[in-house]
Amino acid sequence: MEFWTFFAARPLMWLIVTITTFIATSWLNRRLGGTPLLHPVLVSLFLIIVFLLLTGTSYETYFEGAQFIHFLLGPATVALAVPLFDHFERVKKLLLPLMLACMAGAVTAAVSALLVAQALDASLGTLLSIAPKSVTSAIAIGVAEKLGGYPSLASGLVLITGALGCMLAPPIYRILNITDEAVKGFTLGVSAHGMGTAFAFEYGLMAGAFGGLAMGMTGAFTAFMLPLLVSLLGIG
Amino acid sequence: MLIGFLILLLFQFAGELIVVVSGLPVPGPVVGMVLLLAGLIAKGDVPDYLRIPSEALLKHLALLFVPAGVGLMTHLGLLQQDWLAILAALIISTALTIVVTALILNPSARKLQALSQSEPGEGDC
Numbered sequence: 001m002e003f004w005t006f007f008a009a010r011p012l013m014w015l016i017v018t019i020t021t022f023i024a025t026s027w028l029n030r031r032l033g034g035t036p037l038l039h040p041v042l043v044s045l046f047l048i049i050v051f052l053l054l055t056g057t058s059y060e061t062y063f064e065g066a067q068f069i070h071f072l073l074g075p076a077t078v079a080l081a082v083p084l085f086d087h088f089e090r091v092k093k094l095l096l097p098l099m100l101a102c103m104a105g106a107v108t109a110a111v112s113a114l115l116v117a118q119a120l121d122a123s124l125g126t127l128l129s130i131a132p133k134s135v136t137s138a139i140a141i142g143v144a145e146k147l148g149g150y151p152s153l154a155s156g157l158v159l160i161t162g163a164l165g166c167m168l169a170p171p172i173y174r175i176l177n178i179t180d181e182a183v184k185g186f187t188l189g190v191s192a193h194g195m196g197t198a199f200a201f202e203y204g205l206m207a208g209a210f211g212g213l214a215m216g217m218t219g220a221f222t223a224f225m226l227p228l229l230v231s232l233l234g235i236g
Numbered sequence: 237m238l239i240g241f242l243i244l245l246l247f248q249f250a251g252e253l254i255v256v257v258s259g260l261p262v263p264g265p266v267v268g269m270v271l272l273l274a275g276l277i278a279k280g281d282v283p284d285y286l287r288i289p290s291e292a293l294l295k296h297l298a299l300l301f302v303p304a305g306v307g308l309m310t311h312l313g314l315l316q317q318d319w320l321a322i323l324a325a326l327i328i329s330t331a332l333t334i335v336v337t338a339l340i341l342n343p344s345a346r347k348l349q350a351l352s353q354s355e356p357g358e359g360d361c
Contacts, residue, residue, distance in 0.1 A: 018299075018302055018303065019299070021302075022298075022299045022302055026298075039298075040298060041298050041299075041301050041302060041305060044302050044305075045302065045305040045306055045308060048302070048306050049306055049308065049309045052306070052309060053309065059306065059307055059309055059310050062303075062306060063303060063306075063307075066302070066303035066306065067303065069299065069300055069302065069303050070300065070303040070304060072293060072300050073265070073300045073301075073304075074245075074248045074264070074265045074268075075241065075244040075245055075248055075265075075293060076293040076294060076297055076300055077248075077263070077265035077266060077268070077269055078244045078247045078248045078251070078265055078268040078269050078272055079244055079269075079289070079290035079291075079293045079294055080269050080294065081247075081269045081270075081272035081273040081276060081290075082272075082276070082282055082286065082287060082290040082291070082294075083294065084269075084273055085273055085276040085277065085282060086282070088273070088277070091348075094344060094347055094348060097340070097341060097343075097344040097347075098341070098344075100340055101337050101340040101341040102337070104336050104337065104340050105333050105336055105337035105340075108329070108332050108333050108336040108337075109329050109330070109332075109333040110329075112325075112328060112329035112332045112333070113325040113326065113328075113329035114325075116321070116324050116325040116328050116329060117318075117321045117322065117324075117325035120320060120321035120324055120325070121321060122318045122321035122322065122325070123314065123317065123318060125314060126314060126318045126321065126322060130322060130325055130326070133326060133329075134329075134330070134333060136297075137301040137304070137305075138265075138297065138300070138301075139263065139265075139266055141301075141304050142263025142264075142265060142266060143262075143263060143266075145263070146261050146262065146263055147261070150307070150311055150314075151304050151307065152304050152305060152306070152307025152308050152310065152311065153307075153308060153311050153314065153315075155301050155304045155305045155307075155308075156305055156308045157322065157326065158301075159301070159305070160326055161326050161330055164326055164327060164330045165330050165333075165334065168327075168330055168331050168334060169334050172331065172334045172335060172338070173338065176335065176338055176339065176342075178338045178342055180342065180345035180346075180348065180349060181349075182345065182348035182349060183338055183341045183342050183344075183345050183348065184338075186337070186341055187334055187337040187338040187341065188334075190333060190337045191330055191333040191334045191337060192330070194297065194298070210348070219266070220266060220269065220270060223262050223263060223266040224262055224266075227261035227262070
């Protein structure tokens with residue numbers, strides 16, 4: 001028990017727990033064929049939360065160690081400019097339809113989520129955390145914070161949205177008769193961010209590339225659009 | 237590697253500075269990303285010393301979401317109270333987003349196809 005008290009108070013311990021859990025759940029996910037339902041982040045969150053609750057550890061104690069990983073989200077968000085630039089160079093001739101699709105998709109995602117949640121009496125904190133659910137967690141966490149929502153709730157909802165997008169897209173493509181790889185990939189990137197992009201690679205490299213482009217564009221656009229939208233809808 | 241990482245941090249810092257000075261309700265790193273993208277477009281290519289640390293960070297992007305996500309444990313009450321609204325909102329809005337995006341982009345499908353075939357190089361995220 002003294003051993004435990006010693007280590008539980010050390011930031012190092014929670015850094016090790018976070019990385020170990022993530023490596024294990026990534027391995028497990030690969031063994032299970034990469035299903036978005038058991039995404040390594042979702043499973044890691046579940047396991048670490050259960051572990052913290054069982055050991056009576058507070059989130060603040062955990063975060064003292066985990067903050068060193070969390071800090072890297074900032075530079076990683078800036079780094080999204082690199083793949084965005086690579087894709088941008090290749091598609092700049094078709095930027096207009098791509099931008100239109102991205103903007104329409106991003107606005108649809110935020111407005112419909114806000115309206116449905118509001119109609120079902122969700123609390124204000126939930127509304128402001130649900131708004132950025134279609135963009136990569138790197139951006140959604142920052143956006144939720146700026147809007148006055150809960151960054152951690154936002155990052156959880158982003159992951160669930162990602163898994164939903166991967167499940168809903170194939171039947172919708174069948175119903176709408178969407179057969180083009182680039183359209184499939186781009187749509188997955190707009191609606192389901194990085195998880196959709198990873199899923200798009202199963203349609204082919206081109207679908208994956210368009211997914212990555214869509215993810216970056218949607219993230220950047222949403223970060224600027226949401227504050228306006230939230231005040232237009234009179235939320236917050 | 238180190239220079240590239242420093243560049244990322246400096247762009248993040250510039251983004252955060254702009255946000256503080258202008259009062260824009262946008263996360264600083266996102267402004268940093270837009271600035272870096274503009275810089276890369278002006279420069280015309282990505283130097284290796286920037287590409288290597290950027291791709292190393294993005295390769296493990298998913299891990300970086302875990303610490304914030306664990307914070308869900310402080311909102312279990314909120315989840316219990318709002319779970320139905322959350323679930324309905326996520327399902328309906330994700331389906332609608334897919335329909336709207338795919339329908340708008342689909343007319344350009346042939347052009348997209350031609351464009352990606354005419355240019356070599358594989359995309360990677």
